Amino acid sequence: MLFKPREKKEFLDTRDRLLKKSSESMVSFRRFIFAPNLLTFVISVVVGNAFGSTVKELVNTVSHFFYALWRWIVRSGHPLNFDSTLSALSDLFTSSLTLISIALAVFYFIEFINNWLIGTEQEKWGYDEPHQDSLDMQALQKKNNALVKENIALQKEMIELMKDIKKDK
Template sequence: MLFKPREKKEFIYQKNRLIQKSSEGMISFRRFLFAPNLLTFVISVVVGNAFGSTVKELVTTLFHFFYAIWRWLVGKGHPVSFDSTWDALSNFLTSALTLLAIALAVFYFIQFINNWLIGSEEEKWGYDEPHQDSLNEQALIKKNNALMKENIALQKEIIQLLKDSSKEGNQK
């Protein structure tokens, strides 16, 4: 016999171990895939590329506009013609709308990831642990300040009571 028969307990143990390792691997992969730094990089590349294209089209539009004005002012017998400017303007508007569409798609994709695929608040994209720590520290400082004010008020009350009792002692 090539394979030794396995007992049911060992088989169940191996199955559970395989499921656990697979789950750990998927959790690690999900954390990698939705890591804030990775998402920030991807968003920067995608939106930055669209923004660069929009700026390029804007420059082209401006160049065509100034070229048409230049030809009209300097050239003899050249009527003012903005035909190439209209084409460039059309390309610029297309690029700007593409940038807007990409930004909206990225925004709603991140919302989908945060609301449906990521469970804990700390794993959500955009979660800023140092910022949250600062907010927690500010709340503690406010609480501490309130306690200090209460302490000062109590100390003033004690001092007043001591003054009043010393006045009564002097009068007797």
């Protein structure tokens, strides 16, 4: 016999260890993939690229428009022709629709992640979710403001005490 028969308990223990390890790995992988910094980077690249294309097409459309006007003004007898401008305008429209489509797809993808794939409220991420580091910074700022107010009050008290000492002399 090539394989040693296993006891049922040994088999169940091995199965449980494997499931626990794979479950922990999946949780770690999910946290990595849906990390706010990674998602922010990906969204910035994808939407930024589409926005860059739209701006490029806008500049192209405007330059074609001014080139058509320039040819009409400078060249005598040249008819006013906006054919190249209409083509560039069509490209601008297509690029704008692409930008809007990508932005909507990213928005609904984040909604899907938050509503279906992330289990706890603390792990949720999105465009309106505050990051923990900014919340910590706000708490520190509030503490700092309270300490500054306390410091000002103590300084005023010391000034009053110094005035009283000067009067007594």
